[in-house]
Amino acid sequence: MxxxxxxxxxxxxxxxxxxxxxxxxxxxxxxxxxxxxxxPEDLLAAAVIDDAGTIIGHAALKVTMGGSGAMDLVGRATGRSLDELAVLTRVMTHPSARGRGLVRDLTEWAIAAAAALRRRTWLLVDAESTSAIACYAACHFSSVGSVEVTFGDGAVVPHLVMVRPELGHTTT
Ligand SMILES: CC(C)(COP(=O)(O)OP(=O)(O)OC[C@H]1O[C@@H](n2cnc3c(N)ncnc32)[C@H](O)[C@@H]1OP(=O)(O)O)[C@@H](O)C(=O)NCCC(=O)NCCS
Incomplete structure (x- = not known):
């Protein structure tokens, strides 16, 4: 649930x-x-997958992510300002619960929750995380470019910026 x-x-x-x-x-x-x-202070919404009292999935929507490079890229790709966008983040499903459509459910929740706030959904994903990229592509997100994300430990990791079409504009 x-x-x-x-x-x-x-x-x-x-x-x-x-x-x-x-x-x-x-x-x-x-x-x-x-x-x-x-x-986070800019949290918009968050959901969990609750399997009879055990949390096996999570996703959240917030406003900012990845620094100005990522947000400028999304702004240019969508023509939308920050207050018309929501970034999907903290997406996790338990390793024992993969392949059951839980991320699909979480992305559908996120897109509807963002749309209710008149926002369009985007995300950042590690450019080497092929399984997550494939999953998001299956959930109708498309890459609009890449940025380097600097983590607190100083690591600089290339990430793809992916955007979801407007509600009602997907082909399946
Ligand atoms: C990658 C991850 C998000 C996928 O979660 P999941 O619950 O197994 O995904 P789902 O079962 O909801 O799959 C949704 C769609 O993605 C596809 N998909 C999922 N994993 C895939 C993979 N490794 N390769 C190709 N497609 C994949 C599924 O086939 C499905 O599409 P379909 O309905 O058309 O068949 C999950 O493995 C995960 O939590 N990884 C670790 C955390 C992480 O990387 N989070 C992303 C942070 S940006």
Whole structure:
């Protein structure tokens, strides 16, 4: 069941983050402040997949991501300003629950939640994360370019910027 995330989910999300990081190297590092990671100041909405009390998936929408390079790229590609955009982030599904359509459900939730706020959805994905890129392409996101993201540990990692068409403009 997909449902709105609650503050009480934080402990379960910490476990999910550790397990996804260990399996996939996402996020890049375990955030030292998980509350700030899951509840950033520019948060728009967040959802979890709750499997009979166990959190097996998560996604959030926020306003800013990746610095001005990424946001300028999205602005040029979509013709939209920051207050008309929402970035899909913190997308994780438990390694034991892959291939069940959970990210598809989470992206559909995100697109509807963003559209309800009159925002269009975009995302950043590690350019070497072929499985995540394939998944997002299957969910109708298209690359509009790439940027380098600098993490807190100084690592500079190329990322693709992907944009979802307007609601109703997909072919399937
Ligand atoms: C990559 C990841 C997001 C996919 O999650 P998932 O729950 O297995 O994805 P779903 O089952 O919802 O798949 C949705 C679509 O993507 C496709 N897909 C998923 N993984 C894929 C892969 N490795 N290769 C090709 N296509 C893939 C599925 O076939 C499906 O398309 P379909 O419905 O047309 O068949 C997941 O493996 C993950 O959480 N990885 C670690 C965290 C991460 O990288 N997050 C992204 C941060 S930007």
């Amino acid at each position: 997909i449902r709105q995330r609650q503050l009480g989910d934080l402990t379960a999300l910490a476990t999910l983050t550790e397990e996804v990081h260990a399996a996939d190297g996402y996020p890049h590092a375990i955030p030292p402040d998980l509350t700030a990671f899951f509840f």
